[in-house]
């Protein structure tokens with residue numbers, strides 16, 4: 128499969144380029160705003176993977192729709208407007224969109240949903256993520272997905288709070304809180320904490336390299352080839368849903 132990688136000069140982009148050949152893909156466009164990278168896709172691109180910046184998403188969607196090719200979106204921090212653009216594009220082409228392409232995190236999403244359903248709102252949920260100091264959006268897409276899994280498990284609306292400060296008052300039952308830490312070179316740590324009165328359950332994932340995200344994204348593009356138009360997640364690719 129001949130593919131384009133958007134954000135090819137970035138941490139994830141470079142990892143995708145290095146793993147593509149082993150996944151049976153040929154990268155024919157390495158696109159990035161930085162000098163020395165392609166600024167457009169040549170004829171013959173059969174699929175695109177975008178791990179760039181949210182401001183790039185509208186252009187990626189327009190080009191993928193024009194060419195009628197599948198698209199994998201790893202980029203996080205999309206505005207509501209950018210997300211609507213993805214949703215519109217998914218009426219025409221297959222799109223896999225996930226805040227995390229690793230097997231371990233997608234398993235964690237299932238576990239968080241199950242734990243939330245079993246433990247109920249009496250167990251206070253605090254989600255804590257930590258990433259390297261260069262990350263540009265917060266909280267992480269993965270932390271948001273975990274929070275949504277907890278809400279799904281409890282069968283409540285996805286309503287979250289982000290951090291706390293000042294005179295907060297007592298913690299209301301049922302609150303789902305998300306906290307973002309930044310520093311050093313941490314690739315991605317996530318903890319979902321269920322704090323009860325007499326015990327605490329913690330589900331923890333620590334990424335040790337970017338390979339897991341890149342390999343998952345390449346697998347997702349291969350899977351998306353020939354699928355009907357729509358938005359899919361990594362859970363669809365892995366057969367979890």
Ligand SMILES: NC(=O)c1ccc[n+]([C@@H]2O[C@H](COP(=O)([O-])OP(=O)(O)OC[C@H]3O[C@@H](n4cnc5c(N)ncnc54)[C@H](O)[C@@H]3O)[C@@H](O)[C@H]2O)c1
Pocket residue numbers: 133134135136137138139140158159160161178179180181182183200201202203204225226227228229264268340
């Ligand atoms: N879904 C996942 O599994 C997963 C995993 C890691 C990172 N991410 C997300 O992927 C994105 C990239 O992460 P990163 O750590 O590689 O970041 P990075 O900053 O290292 O790389 C981003 C690259 O995109 C380029 N870029 C910026 N605007 C562009 C545009 N308009 N067109 C083309 N290229 C553009 C930048 O020049 C840079 O080289 C972030 O949104 C991050 O949160 C997702």
